[in-house]
Amino acid sequence: MHKLIQNEMLKLIAKKRLIVIAIIIGVLVMLFTYAQYKQIQTQREKLGTSDWRTILQQQIVDTTNRLSSSRISDEWKKQLQISLQQQQYYLEHDINPSEPGAPTFMRIFLENSIDLFIPLMVMVIASDLVSSEHSLGTVKLLLTRPVKRWKILLSKYITLCLAVSLIIAIAGILSYGISGLVFGYKGWGAPILTGFSVTDTGLNTSEVRLLSLWKFLLMDFGLVWFVAIVVGTLSFMLSVLIRSTAAGMGVMLAALISGAILNNMVSSWKSAKFFFMVNLRLTDYMKGNAPPIEGMTLSFSLLTLLVWWAAALMVSFMVFTKRDVY
Amino acid sequence: MEKKITLSVKDLKKVIGRREIIKGLSFDLREGEVFGFLGPNGAGKTTTIRMLVGLIRPTSGTIHICGFNIREHFQNAMESLGCIVENPELYPYLSGYNNLLHFARMLEGIGEERIKEVTELVGLTERIHDKVKTYSLGMRQRLGIAQALLGNPKVLILDEPTNGLDPAGIREMREFIRFLAEQEGLSVLVSSHLLSEIQLLCDRVAIISKGAIIRIDTVEKLLSNRERVVWRLAPIDKGKQVLAAMTEIEEKEDGTILTEFDEQRTPEWNKQLVEAGVSVIEFHRKLPVLEDLFLELTGGETIA
Missing domain, CATH: 3.30.70 (Alpha-Beta Plaits)
Structure with a gap:
């Protein structure tokens, strides 16, 4: 088995996909770092201070003003109320919600890339893992060796899991390394609050706990990894089913983007919560943002994704081992 | 003494949808023999070959390679088989050597020594570390053969082996295949739609049309009374x-x-x-x- 995985790794590295992904992540992190830096500067100029309490107070005032406007929708109002309550909670407990430093940047970067950017990078690798063998015609050589088909597919899947882990490690290392140049590398121990839960009556703070940022990040990374594996497995399945890499990528891309769009408009369509793509923002549960559909919780999303993952894996193996190759 | 049967096909059928593509083929290959599979395009040559190498599941019938049924003992059967199905499609972004290494890793007990051996056999030693995308068609064809020979097969299946080669390449390929059969004792199954090619290369021929074998005979017999x-x-x-x-x-x-x-x-x-x-x-x-x-x-x- 390890020889087969070695083979897949050889091909993956020769295709130079991982390097391309690392470059894309690097460039984006640089862009975000600069954007973040600019934002902090303008804030400082506007308020004339760099004290986070003043900034947070100003934000609370802003949010309250927006809430009093009559033109905003109920949905949006609820979201704003929740974030207002959170901001107040942070202020009351004298905790900076975004302690400056590379670890905080990393957290924000992860939270914003979990539902589209990281899945996209994973897709680049996963979607041609099997279909490229078909388009090159090498599948004929691969399947006429004295090796059972399921073993060949399993070696490819394990390679995918390794690659996904590597991508997330690259994202972590690059976002820490690059942003640290600007924001400094400290801040691992900064306190952060988690455990907010959204109920019908609003924000429930009874289970809120204080965590060190590094522990929080560890959990964030776990969630991002889980999402990346699920998305990777789904692209993998499409790669088995659809022999054209471009078509497979197109389908997956459409699903991911539709997820981002649906998140903003499905609150009244309850059964949409079983789609995998509206369940990808797992890190939002950690922060206590309102879910896109009422009644969605972290465990619900985890379970939904798990079902999608298992189904995709099963379909991949069934089709790959049975199918006639022309 | 009769030579050993290495590949045995009995009543092979393939139905796709309602159409019977292959209508019950039976034939045997013996040690040291070059067997031709002759028929026009669309006669079912490629479908049959894909069934022989395990890419397509036959609807009914059995295939034995060196005594192993390929459905029940896929691994054992495949260990005695080397093949090129249609064009020798290898990984263009890997070097010739890495391609061979890749396929050697999928075989039991095949190491660098054997890779070197087959590289020399097909005469690619000089270019083996170049990327395959820089190879000419003839070189790819030779690398394809090297790949097929890696596991010391008893049966070699080549689908249109001279497709796209220039006359010198065709001649070289022909001599090489004869050498493998005569000197190394391999059974070689070659498909083609060119009679002239089959005639120069093969000992026996099966003529196939519309999914059925019309006739199996030695080349001399098949041609002599039709001159x-x-x-x-x-x-x-x-x-x-x-x-x-x-x-x-x-x-x-x-x-x-x-x-x-x-x-x-x-x-x-x-x-x-x-x-x-x-x-x-x-x-x-x-x-x-x-x-x-x-x-x-x-x-x-x-x-x-």
Whole structure:
């Protein structure tokens, strides 16, 4: 088995996909770092201070003003109320919600890339893992060796899991390394609050706990990894089913983007919560943002994704081992 | 003594949808034999070969490679098989060596030594560390063969092995395949739609059309009784008369006359013609082309 995985790794590295992904992540992190830096500067100029309490107070005032406007929708109002309550909670407990430093940047970067950017990078690798063998015609050589088909597919899947882990490690290392140049590398121990839960009556703070940022990040990374594996497995399945890499990528891309769009408009369509793509923002549960559909919780999303993952894996193996190759 | 059977196919069928693509093929391959699979495009050659190498599941029938049923003992069966299905498609972004290494890792107990051996055998030692995308078609074909030979197979299956090669390459390939069969004792199954190729290369031939084997025979037998003699005579009318008196003739549009070929009788006809005052400008033996052979064997079915 390890020889087969070695083979897949050889091909993956020769295709130079991982390097391309690392470059894309690097460039984006640089862009975000600069954007973040600019934002902090303008804030400082506007308020004339760099004290986070003043900034947070100003934000609370802003949010309250927006809430009093009559033109905003109920949905949006609820979201704003929740974030207002959170901001107040942070202020009351004298905790900076975004302690400056590379670890905080990393957290924000992860939270914003979990539902589209990281899945996209994973897709680049996963979607041609099997279909490229078909388009090159090498599948004929691969399947006429004295090796059972399921073993060949399993070696490819394990390679995918390794690659996904590597991508997330690259994202972590690059976002820490690059942003640290600007924001400094400290801040691992900064306190952060988690455990907010959204109920019908609003924000429930009874289970809120204080965590060190590094522990929080560890959990964030776990969630991002889980999402990346699920998305990777789904692209993998499409790669088995659809022999054209471009078509497979197109389908997956459409699903991911539709997820981002649906998140903003499905609150009244309850059964949409079983789609995998509206369940990808797992890190939002950690922060206590309102879910896109009422009644969605972290465990619900985890379970939904798990079902999608298992189904995709099963379909991949069934089709790959049975199918006639022309 | 009869040579050992290495590949045995019995009543092989494939149904796709409602159409029966392959209608019950049976044949055997023996050690040291080159077996030709001859048929027009769309006759079912490639589908059959894909079933033999385990890419397509037969609807019914059995395939044994060195005694192992490929459905029940896939691994054992495949260990004795090397193949190229259609073009030798290898990874263009890997070097030739890495391609061989890749496939060697999928075989038990095949190491660098064997890779070096097959590289030398196909004469690629100089370019083996270059990327495959820089190879010419002939070199890819040779790398494909090297890949097929890696696991010391007993049976070699080559689908249209000379496709896209230049005349020198075709000749080289032909000699190489003969060498493998005669010196190394491999059974080689070669498919082609070119009669001339099969004729020069194979010991036995199966002619396949519309998913069924029309005939299996040795090359000599298949061709000998279908040889023709082309005559160019002057004056033509008189020549025709003389010949028609002795044998069946067929007139061609270009002014030549076709008769059958017979070792004893043909020289006699020539003598008669000369004695009758007809000048024989030219007469030569003509081998049948695939079209003619097909027309005769299938009774009018045209090549698709």
